[in-house]
Structures are given as C-alpha cells and as structure tokens.
Amino acid sequence: MxxxxxxxxxxxxxxxxxxxxxxxxxxxxxxxxxxxxxxxxxxxxxxxxxxxxxxxxxxxxxxxxxxxQPRVLAAQFASTYVFRKLLALLAWVFALGAASYMLGLVVGPLSWAGFGLAGGCALAVLPAVLRVRREVYPRAQSWPKLCMPMLASTSAVLLLGAALVASAVWKVEHCQSSICIALDLAIALALLLRWALHRKQTARMCALWRSVS
Incomplete structure (x- = not known):
C-alpha cells in the first residue's frame, strides 16, 4: 500500500x-x-x-x-550521474562529428580547425570529471565544482556545431557537390539541438547543487 x-x-x-x-x-x-x-x-x-x-x-x-532531505538526496544522485552523462555526450558528439567528415565529399580547413578546437575543449573536461569521480559519492562541497565540466562540455558542443556551419559556408564557394554542404548543415543542426538540451540540463543541475551546498 x-x-x-x-x-x-x-x-x-x-x-x-x-x-x-x-x-x-x-x-x-x-x-x-x-x-x-x-x-x-x-x-x-x-x-x-x-x-x-x-x-x-x-x-x-x-x-x-x-x-x-529529498533535494539533498537528489543532488547526490545528480552528482553520480555526471560522469556517465558527460561520457555519453562526448561519445555522441565525436561519433557525429566523425561521421560528418567520413561522409562529406570535401572537408574544408575551417571545419577541421573547428573540430580540433571542439575536441580540445571536450578533452579538457575529462580531468576535472575524473578528479571528482574518484569519490563514489562526491561530498556536498564538491557538487558546485561539477558545473565547470558541464559548462565546458556545453561549449564544446556549441563550438563543433558552429564549426560545421562555417564549413558549410566555406563549401558553398569551394565544393561542387551540394551533398557535402547538406551533410554539414544537417549534423550542425543536430548538434545545436543537442547543445540546447544539454544547456538546459546543465542549468537545472547547477541550480540544484548550489541550492543545497
């Protein structure tokens, strides 16, 4: 009952x-x-x-x-969720980014530069997450620190999406096939939608951690 x-x-x-x-x-x-x-x-x-x-x-x-307290317990569960969340996000971003370049007929230098920047930004997230991950249940004092890797990963997704848009613009002048342009734009749209969702989730998680820390 x-x-x-x-x-x-x-x-x-x-x-x-x-x-x-x-x-x-x-x-x-x-x-x-x-x-x-x-x-x-x-x-x-x-x-x-x-x-x-x-x-x-x-x-x-x-x-x-x-x-x-319910919100404190929820914040603790959210802190253990971050590592899995970020790994899944980064895997999704890099898989999608790699697919765009493998399927594209021509890859512009702007998109490669953007991909490199996004990759560097995303990889910079991991040390901070791994440092907190050493604790099975991070202490309440550590919860607000998780906002940094979450925000950094959000920036990485946005940067890669913007790089693909820049790549599509570059290819308008340099690519004879419209397929490679369409691929960049389609994947950029998927990344930007994922960025919007991740940004919303990050804001809610950080607000939760700050409210109970």
Whole structure:
C-alpha cells in the first residue's frame, strides 16, 4: 500500500531530477524500493510488539531523516550521474562529428580547425570529471565544482556545431557537390539541438547543487 508521506518524499526527489525524466523515474523507483522495504520492516516489528503501536508517524519521520532531505538526496544522485552523462555526450558528439567528415565529399580547413578546437575543449573536461569521480559519492562541497565540466562540455558542443556551419559556408564557394554542404548543415543542426538540451540540463543541475551546498 502506498503511503502519502512516502509518495510526497519521492515526488520532491523526482521534481529535482527533472533534467532527465528517465533518470528521475529510475532514482525514484530505487528510493521507493528502499523506503517501502523499511516501512514493511517497521510494520512487521509493530505486529510482533504491541507496545510499538501508534509510533508509525514518528518512525516515518526518523526514516526520512536517515535517508536525508529529498533535494539533498537528489543532488547526490545528480552528482553520480555526471560522469556517465558527460561520457555519453562526448561519445555522441565525436561519433557525429566523425561521421560528418567520413561522409562529406570535401572537408574544408575551417571545419577541421573547428573540430580540433571542439575536441580540445571536450578533452579538457575529462580531468576535472575524473578528479571528482574518484569519490563514489562526491561530498556536498564538491557538487558546485561539477558545473565547470558541464559548462565546458556545453561549449564544446556549441563550438563543433558552429564549426560545421562555417564549413558549410566555406563549401558553398569551394565544393561542387551540394551533398557535402547538406551533410554539414544537417549534423550542425543536430548538434545545436543537442547543445540546447544539454544547456538546459546543465542549468537545472547547477541550480540544484548550489541550492543545497
């Protein structure tokens, strides 16, 4: 049976993790399993000992205190999500960038320069993430530091998208086939859309970390 107090606690966690709805659902499911398992243990103990009757609300409050405030718990889950998020983003960006050059009939020097700059910016993100990743659960004091690699990766995506637009403009004068121009523009559009989503997620995650640090 679902308890209103537990569902309200889970709802607050889910709201704080709305930067990724699937991740929010996964976290809420995991926390719900632990919470209801503890509630069931309390109920069994209550049936076994009549003297414990009527202590449910106090035990629920103690349970929530043991788990922590919902937004703090959500911030902790967000901090462990960053490493996976950034690796997936960088892999996606480089795969898409590589595909644009492999499929393009002509590659302009502007696009190669932009790709190099974006690659350097993206790789510069990794040391900061790996430094924080040494802790399985980063301390609350470290959470705001995660904003830097998130913002740097956002810049890398934007830079690569802008480089592909510059490449398409260059190819208007130097490329005889329109296919290579269309490829650059299509992939640049995909990157810029991904940048907009990542920027929105970054803003929400940083706001969460700062609010509880």
């Amino acid at each position: 679902k308890l209103p107090a537990v569902e309200a606690y889970l709802f607050e966690i889910g709201e704080a993790l709305q930067f990724d709805r699937q991740y929010a659902r996964d976290v809420c499911d995991e926390v719900a399993d632990h919470l209801y398992e503890s509630v069931d243990e309390q109920a069994r103990a209550q049936r076994a000992s009549p003297s414990r009757a009527g202590r449910t609300q106090g035990e629920l409050r103690a349970l929530f205190e043991r788990f922590g």
